[in-house]
Amino acid sequence: MEQFINTKIVYTPTEEDLQEAATLLTAGKLVAIPTETVYGLGVNALLPEAPPKVYAAKGRPSDNPLIIHLADANEADRYAVTCATYHKLASAFMPGPLTVILPKRNCIPDSVTGGLATVAVRVPSHPIAHRLIELCGFPVAAPSANLSGRPSTTTVEHVIEDMNGRVDMILNGGASDIGLESTIVLPKADGSLVLLRPGAITVEMLEEEGFSVMLDKAVTERLQAGEQPLAPGMKYRHYAPHARVILLSGERGAVQAAMEPFRDRTDTALVCYADDPIANAANACILGAFDRRDEQARNLFDLLRSFDSRPEITHICAPLPDRKGIGLALFNRMLKAAGYDIEEV
Ligand code: AMP
Ligand code: MG
Numbered sequence: 001m002e003q004f005i006n007t008k009i010v011y012t013p014t015e016e017d018l019q020e021a022a023t024l025l026t027a028g029k030l031v032a033i034p035t036e037t038v039y040g041l042g043v044n045a046l047l048p049e050a051p052p053k054v055y056a057a058k059g060r061p062s063d064n065p066l067i068i069h070l071a072d073a074n075e076a077d078r079y080a081v082t083c084a085t086y087h088k089l090a091s092a093f094m095p096g097p098l099t100v101i102l103p104k105r106n107c108i109p110d111s112v113t114g115g116l117a118t119v120a121v122r123v124p125s126h127p128i129a130h131r132l133i134e135l136c137g138f139p140v141a142a143p144s145a146n147l148s149g150r151p152s153t154t155t156v157e158h159v160i161e162d163m164n165g166r167v168d169m170i171l172n173g174g175a176s177d178i179g180l181e182s183t184i185v186l187p188k189a190d191g192s193l194v195l196l197r198p199g200a201i202t203v204e205m206l207e208e209e210g211f212s213v214m215l216d217k218a219v220t221e222r223l224q225a226g227e228q229p230l231a232p233g234m235k236y237r238h239y240a241p242h243a244r245v246i247l248l249s250g251e252r253g254a255v256q257a258a259m260e261p262f263r264d265r266t267d268t269a270l271v272c273y274a275d276d277p278i279a280n281a282a283n284a285c286i287l288g289a290f291d292r293r294d295e296q297a298r299n300l301f302d303l304l305r306s307f308d309s310r311p312e313i314t315h316i317c318a319p320l321p322d323r324k325g326i327g328l329a330l331f332n333r334m335l336k337a338a339g340y341d342i343e344e345v
Contacts, residue, residue, distance in 0.1 A: 005030075008169045009160065013128055017171070022135040024168050030057055032145040032159045033132060034173020035124040037097045037182045037199065038152035038301070039159045040069065040142030041167065042132075045079075048109035051141055057166040060148040064233045065114040067099050067182070068139040071130060073123045076100075079108050079139055080119050085187035085211075092209045095125035097178055097200040101186040101231075112141045114232060122182055128173040144181060150308075151239045151301040151337075154179045158305060179298035180329045184231055185213075195219060196231035198329040200297070219332055220323075222340040241307040241316065243269070245338035249320040250345040252276075252290070258345040259317055269307060271318035287318075293326045300330065304337055 010017045021031045025042060028050040033042045041057065043050045045068045055062045068079060073090035076082050080102035089100055104119035113119050124130060133140050144152035145159050145167075153159045156172040163170060183199030185206070192212040195203060196219070203213050218229030229235050248255045256278050262268045263281040272278050273290035285303055288295030307313055320342060321330040335342075 004165045005168055007164050007167055009156075009164070009172070010169065011156070011172045013171045013173070015131075018128070018132050018135055021132055021169055021171060025132075025136050025140060026138075028053070029169070030054060030167040031132075032153075032163055032167050032170040033129050033140070033142065034156070034171060034176065035069075035126045035129045036177045037124075037180065038154050038176050038178075039145040039156075039173075040124075040129070040140075041145040041163065042069070042140040042142040044136070045112050045139040045141035046107060046109070048111050051109070051111040054141070054143060057163065058143060058146070058148045060143060062111075063114045064143075065116055065120065066112050066141040066143050067120040067122050068108065068112065068141050069129065069133055070121065070123050070139055071134040075139075076102065076121050079105055080121055081105065083187060085191050085193070086121075088209070089185070089187075089211075090123075093201050093205075095123040095130065097125075097182045098122065099182045099184045099197075101184065101196070108139075116232075118186075120184065126173055126177075128171055132171070149240065151241075151304045152181055154298070154301050158302070161305075175298070177298070178294075179301060180326070180333060183329075186230060194230060196229070197234060198326075198332050200294075200326055200329065202325045203328060204325060219328070220335070239301070239304060239333050239337040240339065241304050241337065242311075243307050243313045243316050245316045245318060245334070245341065247318055247320040247334060247338045247342045248345050249342050252319070254345045255319045258343075262315075262317060266312055268315045268317060269310075269313050271303065271316060273319070293321070293324075293330060296321070296330055297326050300333060 028047045031042045033040045043054045073094040099122040146153045147162045154176040178200045183201040184197040186194040216230045218234040321327045
């Protein structure tokens with residue numbers, strides 16, 4: 001990185017601090033913002049010269065577009081061409097962890113969308129994110145506030161680790177409530193949805209609202225050379241710790257049995273559920289209770305990041321999550337962390 005920025009870290013943001021953050025964003029500066037999904041690296045979405053700074057700070061490929069964040073779902077019409085499906089989604093799930101892909105209007109610069117004709121829109125519910133965007137009065141473009149290739153950040157400590165010296169301000173908002181990035185959907189002309197990235201707004205929740213949902217192939221499978229996912233970011237191997245991650249697929253008991261020979265080994269971490277028999281091993285790392293997928297989602301990135309500070313660990317064994325509810329999002333993130341390396345047991 002060419003230049004070291006003096007980063008202001010605000011641990012308990014007041015209204016005045018948020019005013020200062022809004023002033024920085026207005027001027028095209030970078031502010032890391034807590035949201036209910038993961039921390040975001042915010043920038044003014046209406047200044048064409050601002051988004052490239054985000055790509056530089058993250059080391060992110062510039063063909064991977066940013067999500068614009070609004071204070072109110074009804075503002076989307078100013079920046080995108082909305083449709084009945086958008087409004088139906090908005091009334092059910094916004095503010096919240098849902099991103100909708102819409103045709104963009106000209107006021108959104110190409111530097112936000114990586115040259116795409118569409119723009120991704122979300123309305124975060126976290127009170128700090130919401131108030132800051134409201135004070136700005138313009139959409140805030142933000143990818144996750146992590147170095148490209150590292151797991152997304154879900155605590156201010158993670159953000160400081162990756163972004164101190166690279167951004168102008170970091171706002172603390174506590175640990176992210178959800179811990180996984182937003183669900184991304186693409187509305188089709190017939191009112192159905194393509195799910196580009198699974199998240200806390202689950203397929204079941206969308207179906208409950210009457211939507212028919214099709215999964216983009218990149219959600220569950222490795223794409224072949226030449227195949228393009230609908231969300232450009234899905235082609236990158238995100239979330240990957242330095243150690244090799246091996247996903248064990250099978251009955252819960254069979255997964256336990258497969259881990260047993262690796263019990264207490266110092267070079268191998270065993271990711272397990274709190275109520276697994278293997279959870280008492282010296283090298284066990286608890287993801288959460290077996291039937292608490294929300295807890296597992298909240299802990300996943302913190303756990304994956306923690307392995308990077310333990311160079312003695314060369315292998316990580318983890319159970320392949322089932323695909324129910326937010327399980328599909330866990331499945332997708334763990335599949336990517338493992339580079340699609342699954343072992344049937
Ligand atoms: P991040 O902000 O790091 O969670 O990444 C944003 C995600 O949204 C990436 O996977 C992008 O590829 C996806 N995305 C953003 N804009 C669009 C768009 N216009 N069409 C499809 N996917 C998008
Ligand atoms: Mg990201």
